[in-house]
Amino acid sequence: MDNNLEIISAKIAAAAEKSPNKGITDIQVVAASKNRDIATLKKLFATSRISALGENKVQEFVAKYDPDVVWDFIGQLQTNKVKYIIGKVRLIHSVDREGLAAEINRLAAKAGIVQDILVQINSGGEQSKGGVLAEDAEALADVIQNYANIRLRGIMAVAPIDASPQKLTELFTNVYEVYQKIKSKYPTIDTLSMGMSNDYKIAIECGATLVRLGRVLFDT
Numbered sequence: 720m721d722n723n724l725e726i727i728s729a730k731i732a733a734a735a736e737k738s739p740n741k742g743i744t745d746i747q748v749v750a751a752s753k754n755r756d757i758a759t760l761k762k763l764f765a766t767s768r769i770s771a772l773g774e775n776k777v778q779e780f781v782a783k784y785d786p787d788v789v790w791d792f793i794g795q796l797q798t799n800k801v802k803y804i805i806g807k808v809r810l811i812h813s814v815d816r817e818g819l820a821a822e823i824n825r826l827a828a829k830a831g832i833v834q835d836i837l838v839q840i841n842s843g844g845e846q847s848k849g850g851v852l853a854e855d856a857e858a859l860a861d862v863i864q865n866y867a868n869i870r871l872r873g874i875m876a877v878a879p880i881d882a883s884p885q886k887l888t889e890l891f892t893n894v895y896e897v898y899q900k901i902k903s904k905y906p907t908i909d910t911l912s913m914g915m916s917n918d919y920k921i922a923i924e925c926g927a928t929l930v931r932l933g934r935v936l937f938d939t
């Protein structure tokens with residue numbers, strides 16, 4: 720695991736040199752924590768090289784939750800399950816509809832906090848994945864601006880796993896353009912969560928500021 724982190728950090732630094740975000744050096748790594756036990760996860764977090772653990776299922780999050788580490792929520796989120804994560808996660812990456820944003824806002828207000836969130840884009844338009852289409856992201860961002868207890872920090876994108884490097888470059892570039900457009904309107908935006916084990920180098924070269932990594936971090 721430590722060795723993996725060394726190699727990954729070097730690859731991230733090399734990819735960041737090609738980023739359209741000129742001079743970016745602080746690409747965040749969120750460790751996708753699904754199916755990993757909390758002892759392993761805490762050991763990884765203790766290296767200080769990752770920004771957060773990213774859980775994608777509410778049930779697994781509840782079972783593993785430990786307030787000594789920083790958590791993000793990165794998976795599809797049912798509105799009636801927001802109550803299990805609010806106040807416990809740094810950033811919710813997967814906001815893809817107004818009803819979900821409204822519930823996050825309601826529970827954040829009740830808890831007396833402002834919840835950081837990202838709008839999720841389904842860049843390949845796949846049925847099985849959450850997220851809005853790239854062309855609908857700005858409209859959702861505009862709606863979210865009206866909620867006092869949500870702070871919009873940017874965009875999260877998922878890409879098809881079977882896409883070619885050329886296709887990924889095209890999809891990620893399109894997401895980056897949407898991100899820049901929204902960023903020019905709203906000053907709180909600074910995060911583009913894009914890239915997983917298979918495609919994080921391409922994602923960074925296309926402008927990602929945060930990558931979500933599972934297999935490359937943990938598998939030997």
Ligand SMILES: *Cc1c(COP(=O)(O)O)cnc(C)c1O
Binds near residue numbers: 793916932933
């Ligand atoms: C599992 C997961 C990842 C990481 O996937 P790997 O291919 O293991 O790097 C990233 N994002 C989400 C939403 C995930 O569920």
